[in-house]
Amino acid sequence: MLSADEPELPEVDPTRPSIARVYDAFLGGKDNYEVDREVYRQALAIDPDAPLAARDLRDWLVRVVRFLAGTAGIDQFLDCGSGLPTAQNVHQVAQRTNPDVTVVYVDNDPVVAAHGRALLAENQSTHFLFADLRRPAEILQHPVVTKVLDFDRPLALMQCATIHHVLDEEGPAELMRAYIDALPSGSYVALSHFLDPGEGSEYRSLARRLEENLRRSVGSGECRTHERILSFLDGLEPIEPGLVPVVDWWPDGPPMKPLAPVQRLIAGAVARKP
Numbered sequence: 001m002l003s004a005d006e007p008e009l010p011e012v013d014p015t016r017p018s019i020a021r022v023y024d025a026f027l028g029g030k031d032n033y034e035v036d037r038e039v040y041r042q043a044l045a046i047d048p049d050a051p052l053a054a055r056d057l058r059d060w061l062v063r064v065v066r067f068l069a070g071t072a073g074i075d076q077f078l079d080c081g082s083g084l085p086t087a088q089n090v091h092q093v094a095q096r097t098n099p100d101v102t103v104v105y106v107d108n109d110p111v112v113a114a115h116g117r118a119l120l121a122e123n124q125s126t127h128f129l130f131a132d133l134r135r136p137a138e139i140l141q142h143p144v145v146t147k148v149l150d151f152d153r154p155l156a157l158m159q160c161a162t163i164h165h166v167l168d169e170e171g172p173a174e175l176m177r178a179y180i181d182a183l184p185s186g187s188y189v190a191l192s193h194f195l196d197p198g199e200g201s202e203y204r205s206l207a208r209r210l211e212e213n214l215r216r217s218v219g220s221g222e223c224r225t226h227e228r229i230l231s232f233l234d235g236l237e238p239i240e241p242g243l244v245p246v247v248d249w250w251p252d253g254p255p256m257k258p259l260a261p262v263q264r265l266i267a268g269a270v271a272r273k274p
């Protein structure tokens with residue numbers, strides 16, 4: 001792991017929830033505080049099936065990385081908003097398929113950064129940047145990124161459960177455009193995002209209540225329409241089956257029970273740059 005990016009990390013504030021730690025609580029992890037678990041409990045009060053959304057997102061990420069490192073032959077990943085390490089991190093999944101895969105993780109949560117630095121220190125092909133994904137130019141020009149990722153060869157940009165934490169006024173489309181413009185032809189973008197099922201949908205009120213809980217606690221968690229999320233992949237070719245609930249994206253097997261409503265409220269797509 002390169003050590004070019006070792007700025008001092010800001011203090012962790014245990015009195016304010018962070019989305020990385022809240023997500024960890026949803027996944028049953030141990031890297032969260034009472035204040036994060038309170039957000040989790042509030043989500044459970046809205047919908048006892050809420051944890052399925054986090055599990056589906058993580059399972060989808062694993063299937064996507066397996067596909068990208070395997071079938072698609074991608075050996076370099078830029079994983080924005082990587083989250084707290086779980087048993088199935090991007091580098092572990094990808095390097096099982098191809099031990100030579102290089103991964104750069106980016107996150108702006110100090111707890112994620114501390115874990116990232118410690119856990120990844122032994123892995124020469126894995127790097128961590130403590131940076132804000134809303135500043136693509138800084139990330140794309142960072143010495144670690146320019147040194148370890150080869151922008152003359154296809155790579156994968158992962159924006160998994162991140163862009164819904166970028167507010168409209170922060171320009172999610174523009175920042176996605178900046179990343180996509182930098183990618184060479186043959187690259188892939190994986191995007192997962194909270195879905196606004198649209199007016200008239202029986203699931204809309206649930207989406208709104210879950211969105212409101214996240215906005216109130218961590219400041220963001222924007223549900224956006226199918227059309228809007230697809231627009232973040234403008235100029236790319238979505239691969240089959242396009243933007244769908246993540247559980248429907250090449251599942252590992254047949255569904256054993258009907259989908260819970262919350263499972264219809266997270267969509268994911270993988271798209272290729274022509």
Ligand SMILES: C[S@@+](CC[C@H](N)C(=O)[O-])C[C@H]1O[C@@H](n2cnc3c(N)ncnc32)[C@H](O)[C@@H]1O
Nearest residue numbers: 020023081082083107108109132133134160161
């Ligand atoms: C819900 S978690 C998703 C983790 C992982 N990508 C996944 O799909 O399992 C969102 C992650 O994005 C990070 N994040 C949110 N906004 C960010 C920003 N502006 N810059 C960097 N990371 C950000 C959070 O700290 C958190 O770790």
